Amino acid sequence: MLELFQGPLFISILAAMVRIATPLLFSAMGELVTQRSGIWNISVEGTMLLGAVVAYVIASTTGSPWLALLVAVLACAALSLILSFVTIVLKSEQFIAGLALNLVASGLTLFWFQTYIIGRDPPKFAGFEAVEIPYLSDIPILGTVLFSQRLLTYVSFLLPIAVWFFLYRTRYGLEIRCVGENPKALDVKGLNVGRRQCLAIMFGSLMSGFGGAFLMLGYSDRFVPDLIAGRGWLVVVAIIAGNWMPFRVVAAIFIFALLEAIGIHAQVVGVSIPHHVFLVLPYVASLVLLAGLRSRTHQPVALGIPYRRE
Amino acid sequence: MGWNVACYSAAMLCALFSTAALLHLSGGDVAKAFSSLVIGAFGSQKALLGSLAKATPLLLVGLGTVIAFRAKIWNIGQEGQVLAGAMCAYWASLWIGPLPYWMAFAVLVLAGLAGGGALGLLAGILKTRFGTSEIISTVMLNYIVIFLLAYLLDGGPWMESGVTVAYHQSPPVNTMLEWPTLFGQGSAKLHVGFLLALGATALSAVLLERTPLGYEIRAFGSNPTALRFRGTDISRLLLVVMLVSGALAGLAGAGELFGTSHRLRAETLLGIGSSGIVVAMVGGLRPSGAMLAALFFGALKSGAIYMRLQSGTPAGLVSAMEGLVLLFFLCAAVATRIQVTVRSEVHA
Numbered sequence: 001m002l003e004l005f006q007g008p009l010f011i012s013i014l015a016a017m018v019r020i021a022t023p024l025l026f027s028a029m030g031e032l033v034t035q036r037s038g039i040w041n042i043s044v045e046g047t048m049l050l051g052a053v054v055a056y057v058i059a060s061t062t063g064s065p066w067l068a069l070l071v072a073v074l075a076c077a078a079l080s081l082i083l084s085f086v087t088i089v090l091k092s093e094q095f096i097a098g099l100a101l102n103l104v105a106s107g108l109t110l111f112w113f114q115t116y117i118i119g120r121d122p123p124k125f126a127g128f129e130a131v132e133i134p135y136l137s138d139i140p141i142l143g144t145v146l147f148s149q150r151l152l153t154y155v156s157f158l159l160p161i162a163v164w165f166f167l168y169r170t171r172y173g174l175e176i177r178c179v180g181e182n183p184k185a186l187d188v189k190g191l192n193v194g195r196r197q198c199l200a201i202m203f204g205s206l207m208s209g210f211g212g213a214f215l216m217l218g219y220s221d222r223f224v225p226d227l228i229a230g231r232g233w234l235v236v237v238a239i240i241a242g243n244w245m246p247f248r249v250v251a252a253i254f255i256f257a258l259l260e261a262i263g264i265h266a267q268v269v270g271v272s273i274p275h276h277v278f279l280v281l282p283y284v285a286s287l288v289l290l291a292g293l294r295s296r297t298h299q300p301v302a303l304g305i306p307y308r309r310e
Numbered sequence: 311m312g313w314n315v316a317c318y319s320a321a322m323l324c325a326l327f328s329t330a331a332l333l334h335l336s337g338g339d340v341a342k343a344f345s346s347l348v349i350g351a352f353g354s355q356k357a358l359l360g361s362l363a364k365a366t367p368l369l370l371v372g373l374g375t376v377i378a379f380r381a382k383i384w385n386i387g388q389e390g391q392v393l394a395g396a397m398c399a400y401w402a403s404l405w406i407g408p409l410p411y412w413m414a415f416a417v418l419v420l421a422g423l424a425g426g427g428a429l430g431l432l433a434g435i436l437k438t439r440f441g442t443s444e445i446i447s448t449v450m451l452n453y454i455v456i457f458l459l460a461y462l463l464d465g466g467p468w469m470e471s472g473v474t475v476a477y478h479q480s481p482p483v484n485t486m487l488e489w490p491t492l493f494g495q496g497s498a499k500l501h502v503g504f505l506l507a508l509g510a511t512a513l514s515a516v517l518l519e520r521t522p523l524g525y526e527i528r529a530f531g532s533n534p535t536a537l538r539f540r541g542t543d544i545s546r547l548l549l550v551v552m553l554v555s556g557a558l559a560g561l562a563g564a565g566e567l568f569g570t571s572h573r574l575r576a577e578t579l580l581g582i583g584s585s586g587i588v589v590a591m592v593g594g595l596r597p598s599g600a601m602l603a604a605l606f607f608g609a610l611k612s613g614a615i616y617m618r619l620q621s622g623t624p625a626g627l628v629s630a631m632e633g634l635v636l637l638f639f640l641c642a643a644v645a646t647r648i649q650v651t652v653r654s655e656v657h658a
Binding site: 040042082086090091092093095096097099100101102103104105106107108109110111112113114115116118230233236237240274276277279280283284286287290291292 | 332336337338384386436439440442443445446447449450451453454457458460461464465466584587588591624625626627628629630631632633634636637640641643644
């Protein structure tokens, strides 16, 4: 067990942590904005999957990962209109709408996969390659862990700062947070609650799709229907574990990623503990964390409650 | 009433139409796929039995979901609860001594109920003691149970030993413990779990509509504050609902294991939980509605196998259809409420 924390293996674990965490960061930052606007969107899993599928299809037909990323993000933004319609216009139960979207996404993916991929030679695709930052990538340990990653990895490091700035230092960010806390106040001022929630949902879906596409194009060598494998749910948990605050959410994501990274390496090294233990740890840890986190002061007050004008 | 029927029929038509469009766009033969789907579901006595067998676990999970959702307690841990029920019953079957058959059967049923119920209760305790949202905790528990089963069947003590290829499944259960078959044989048979599911439907309907507990469940769903002022023990209510809801899902898992698959295997059980939620929602959160919905989706799942053989349409189509039906029914449910508000304004 201890050999996991020494020398090159430890560096490899840290590098794996960054690799696992960064696609999730995109999804989490998007979902954070959605939830701060009071929308309980649990369709992250399905949206990430859709992003990954679209990215795979476009990347394998056009050969351009950047175009693939763009189309995937646009597709997920379009998908978000369904969620907006059901939750904001129809004011239906938000998490059931999310559940339905997850089902549609996984069902469509399975259908598409069984129709076009299974039993054939899966189409090849060009993904994102690692970009080594000059000089910085030569730093021992840190260079390998942080500065020899994909270009988008560096973007993901900056993203939480941007989202924090948006939420806490801009007028529109304040309004989004206000929609999550007290939509009536905003409505009374003559500002459109539905439009802000709709945009927040769209941003969330778009970033979730971004995360899924990045996972596909940056870190996978082939598509499998189970590509997302619960990561979308982990994002939702990270937001709660991070108490709806951007940097704590980031911390939660990195902790979950570290646990998974240790699990993968323990399996390779042949540690006597079954590798399932490490795989299940993020879920157990989040449950314990959630139970311990009784004073959830930053949960948006109006989270999950459809806004109705009286 | 007429308006309701119109709304839901429209939703079903929309779902069918989008499925057909999907199939057409992917180059499939829509007419052939749909007709083989119907023949595969209802075309013969064998097909009919297959549909009822597929409907059995969906109905049980759906009923558990109805009870929880009516109280607006959002238990979405059905997937894990089904697995837990099957695992608990399997575990019991390993320990069961030479008992008379009916006693052994009762032990397995109780073990299934207990396994799913315990998992539901755990999420309930997390909610009442620590205020953890049941939506999140039940999803977390799903994954925890899935990984536990993966461990047990992949190198763990329940893995089938002595076979050259590892299938990640348990050895077959003791044939003496298989649940009795009502009709049919071979691949198309209906086990006694179907009767249990029918019984559970009647009991759930009575529970919700005719008992004090059912009143509290409905009241908690529509006005929890009023119920609290009435002096009802909310924590107790929450725990009971989660226990019952989980137990029904657990029974579905045990029934699948001892009635149909006879081997513990994740693939045969995963998906029942989410389909059960769809069944409950599409059934309008009523036991009778859930029964109709379960028969419909059971027929779809059963017919999908024949459809794949006959027309080459992937069975994944049925999964996509499930999500689409749910989405359109959500919209239809809102449409039915519009009618109610219009009417009440007219009367006022």
